Amino acid sequence: MDANDKDRNLVATLYVNRASVLQKRDHLVECLRDCNRAVQICPSYAKAWYRRGKVNVSLENHDDAVHDLTIAKNRESSLAGKKQIESELKIILDQSNRTSNKVVQHTKNNLRVSDESVQVQLQCVTTPDKGRGITSQYDIPEGSLVHSEEPYAVTISKHCRETHCHYCLNELPADAIPCTSCSIPLYCSRRCRGQAGGQVFKNCPMERNINDSVFDNLEEYISQITLDNDFYPEDEHIFEHKHECKGVHWPVILPSDVVLAGRVLVKSVQKNGVSMDVPNLLGKLELSHNYSQVSPESKLESHIYAIVLLYCLQHSYGFELPINGASVSQVVILISQIRVNSLAIVRMNSNNYGQSDHVSSGSTCTVEQVRVGLAIYTAGSLFNHSCLPNIHAYFLSRTLMIRTTEFVPSGYPLELSYGPQVGQWDCKDRLKFLEDEYSFRCQCSGCSELNTSDLVINAFCCVDPNCPGVVLDNSILNCEKQKRKHLPAVPQCSSSAPHLQVGKLSSDYIGLVAYLLLEENNRTSRYGPGYCLKCGSDRDLESSYATVDEAWIYIRRLQDAIISKEISRAVLLDASRFLGLLRSILHAYNKSIAEILEKLYGHNHIVIGYELVKLSSIQLSLDDHNAVDTISRLAAIFLHYFGSHAETMFPHLLFLQREALKLPQ
Numbered sequence: 001m002d003a004n005d006k007d008r009n010l011v012a013t014l015y016v017n018r019a020s021v022l023q024k025r026d027h028l029v030e031c032l033r034d035c036n037r038a039v040q041i042c043p044s045y046a047k048a049w050y051r052r053g054k055v056n057v058s059l060e061n062h063d064d065a066v067h068d069l070t071i072a073k074n075r076e077s078s079l080a081g082k083k084q085i086e087s088e089l090k091i092i093l094d095q096s097n098r099t100s101n102k103v104v105q106h107t108k109n110n111l112r113v114s115d116e117s118v119q120v121q122l123q124c125v126t127t128p129d130k131g132r133g134i135t136s137q138y139d140i141p142e143g144s145l146v147h148s149e150e151p152y153a154v155t156i157s158k159h160c161r162e163t164h165c166h167y168c169l170n171e172l173p174a175d176a177i178p179c180t181s182c183s184i185p186l187y188c189s190r191r192c193r194g195q196a197g198g199q200v201f202k203n204c205p206m207e208r209n210i211n212d213s214v215f216d217n218l219e220e221y222i223s224q225i226t227l228d229n230d231f232y233p234e235d236e237h238i239f240e241h242k243h244e245c246k247g248v249h250w251p252v253i254l255p256s257d258v259v260l261a262g263r264v265l266v267k268s269v270q271k272n273g274v275s276m277d278v279p280n281l282l283g284k285l286e287l288s289h290n291y292s293q294v295s296p297e298s299k300l301e302s303h304i305y306a307i308v309l310l311y312c313l314q315h316s317y318g319f320e321l322p323i324n325g326a327s328v329s330q331v332v333i334l335i336s337q338i339r340v341n342s343l344a345i346v347r348m349n350s351n352n353y354g355q356s357d358h359v360s361s362g363s364t365c366t367v368e369q370v371r372v373g374l375a376i377y378t379a380g381s382l383f384n385h386s387c388l389p390n391i392h393a394y395f396l397s398r399t400l401m402i403r404t405t406e407f408v409p410s411g412y413p414l415e416l417s418y419g420p421q422v423g424q425w426d427c428k429d430r431l432k433f434l435e436d437e438y439s440f441r442c443q444c445s446g447c448s449e450l451n452t453s454d455l456v457i458n459a460f461c462c463v464d465p466n467c468p469g470v471v472l473d474n475s476i477l478n479c480e481k482q483k484r485k486h487l488p489a490v491p492q493c494s495s496s497a498p499h500l501q502v503g504k505l506s507s508d509y510i511g512l513v514a515y516l517l518l519e520e521n522n523r524t525s526r527y528g529p530g531y532c533l534k535c536g537s538d539r540d541l542e543s544s545y546a547t548v549d550e551a552w553i554y555i556r557r558l559q560d561a562i563i564s565k566e567i568s569r570a571v572l573l574d575a576s577r578f579l580g581l582l583r584s585i586l587h588a589y590n591k592s593i594a595e596i597l598e599k600l601y602g603h604n605h606i607v608i609g610y611e612l613v614k615l616s617s618i619q620l621s622l623d624d625h626n627a628v629d630t631i632s633r634l635a636a637i638f639l640h641y642f643g644s645h646a647e648t649m650f651p652h653l654l655f656l657q658r659e660a661l662k663l664p665q
């Protein structure tokens with residue numbers, strides 16, 4: 001963009017050429033942006049205005065199209081060219097008289113889409129077993145937006161470097177632009193590039209000598225488009241990429257959390273003035289860390305990364321920080337703080353939809369969560385974890401949004417899930433994950449009180465087909481026994497062992513199981529591993545596990561065959577026989593057969609929403625009218641979790657709703 005004289009014409013020609021390719025491929029907004037680039041660099045270029053006019057016709061910006069073609073006609077030198085543009089102008093004018101004009105969109109990527117404001121006052125409190133935490137002073141209804149925050153620092157995930165904008169983390173358009181100084185990070189717009197801190201190209205003033213008098217009424221229009229009117233950050237804005245820009249691009253090589261540590265460090269030093277006061281390198285960034293609990297290997301790794309990071313900063317940024325014990329130890333602690341406090345920025349992707357404008361027969365639409373970045377939110381890092389969370393975090397570009405998923409009484413902690421949830425993994429796996437990743441023993445209600453999900457998620461069923469009881473192995477049983485300190489009250493009717501149907505596991509049942517499982521005086525072997533916790537029947541766990549393993553071999557064979565589209569009758573029959581066998585061995589609520597996911601997660605959990613997306617796509621492809629109910633149920637769940645941002649977070653919702661309207665009557 002900063003080419004001079006002759007090269008400017010060449011650059012403008014290249015942009016116009018690319019614009020016509022983009023228009024043919026239906027990338028209309030990108031095409032419009034390339035036309036803008038061409039007229040910015042060479043305002044007298046008739047072809048650029050002509051192409052802009054054509055794409056504005058496709059975008060139904062009729063007023064703009066008329067203006068563009070009027071300018072193109074005036075700047076066109078050949079008589080034949082002028083005539084052709086004039087006849088096209090006539091057609092557009094006729095059309096625009098018939099249709100209502102739409103607002104012109106010189107669109108930039110919106111960084112803040114949110115117009116909903118947080119209405120709740122939260123407070124930071126000290127808890128007995130989880131350090132600081134967040135509560136509310138008032139009752140909060142479910143689905144309320146309780147927190148919204150811009151990040152302290154963000155870095156893009158490695159696998160998204162070529163596909164997502166390095167600033168706003170949205171998907172890159174076809175006309176992505178690189179950092180003008182190092183060419184390595186890619187951005188969706190000049191605005192994002194400006195915010196991230198690459199060099200900013202300033203336009204030369206427009207050439208004003210070409211019959212400008214003709215354009216009295218279009219002068220403002222022309223200058224709006226040709227002048228550089230992108231948003232550029234204020235003075236106090238701290239550029240995230242600037243210190244990485246020179247020399248070897250080390251952020252490509254170092255792990256994301258170390259790159260993020262670099263960004264946090266530079267921002268902190270810049271915010272606190274550039275004094276290199278080593279003891280207070282991180283200013284007031286009061287984040288908790290787990291350094292003392294991690295393994296010696298992990299400590300050594302952090303020390304090495306801290307030294308490498310400081311060298312990189314010195315080399316590429318001219319950081320005058322001494323590399324000594326004091327500075328390295330602060331960076332080591334910072335890396336450890338980032339490991340405990342960073343949030344993964346996630347986007348929802350769904351396959352199959354959006355690319356084509358119809359549901360392909362037999363296809364299933366699935367929702368996939370993609371971790372596009374890693375970020376530090378100073379207030380957001382005060383929310384503790386629960387495996388039974390009552391709040392839900394999501395992201396609009398880089399902005400963190402937190403919403404309640406249930407009613408939260410005043411004074412009650414607001415807790416989100418750092419990853420594992422009840423219904424997703426059993427208790428021992430959740431505890432291990434949190435211990436390995438965050439070095440804490442989870443004290444949430446899901447891990448300290450009995451719940452149906454943990455009892456059934458990996459359970460075998462009773463050998464008596466009429467008994468709904470669960471059979472557990474030793475590891476699960478031991479983990480559940482740890483929960484004894486919060487034993488629920490034993491139900492009155494427990495002695496007569498109430499008859500319970502599958503599908504009606506109630507809190508009474510949990511109480512009964514807890515009683516049998518944990519009650520001190522009832523330590524008979526009939527309630528140990530391998531025995532039904534309801535009727536005491538014995539199951540041979542060893543052979544049950546062997547059958548499950550064998551069944552999975554045949555089911556995976558079918559999954560592979562489906563992927564390679566080579567499904568034989570034998571593979572299908574084997575898989576269905578073993579699936580039947582699994583159903584006769586595993587408990588009906590066991591995650592592997594997942595017949596009734598609501599039993600594991602609850603009725604309105606977002607996971608149920610994702611499953612309903614799959615179900616509705618199958619129903620739509622079969623022209624099944626039940627799709628209408630499925631889609632309205634999933635819309636209600638998405639509304640609950642994302643409020644007014646439901647369609648922004650999951651644009652395919654609109655697509656599914658439109659498809660449902662097209663179902664044959």
Ligand SMILES: C[S@@+](CC[C@H](N)C(=O)[O-])C[C@H]1O[C@@H](n2cnc3c(N)ncnc32)[C@H](O)[C@@H]1O
Pocket residue numbers: 129130131132133287288290340341381382383384385386438439440441442443444
């Ligand atoms: C992101 S911080 C949350 C704020 C933190 N409590 C503080 O005082 O700064 C994560 C740390 O909080 C503590 N924590 C969060 N959830 C917990 C839980 N369910 N059980 C025990 N400790 C928890 C752990 O020490 C964890 O490493």
